[in-house]
Amino acid sequence: MKLSRPVSWFLLAFGVWSWIIWVTFIKNLAADGSGLAFDDGHPTAYFWVHLLLAVVSFVLGTAIGVIGLRGLRALRRTS
Template structure:
């Protein structure tokens, strides 16, 4: 199955966007001063749940971006 050029670019952009958003989220999570993420310097359940969410999103965003990149490379070879 071939992906069209616009779809491939969209998937690649989504992968990059996912990394930008989730890196910012993790930075903010680690720097949290409200007491939700850390209790007396120890990570809370809130921290672990949201860190897991970020890691899963990193992986899925990377997979989607790689699919888009492979689609663009395949289109370049055939044209």
């Protein structure tokens, strides 16, 4: 199955967006000073749940971006 050029670019852009958003989220989570993420220096359940959410979203976003990149490469080879 071939992806169209606009769809491939959208998927690639989504992958890049995922890197920006989720890396920033993890940095902010690690630096949390509100007491939600850490209790006396130890990670809380809130921290672990949100870290898991961020990592899964990051991995899925990366996979989607790779699909977009592969779609663009396939279109370039056939042109």
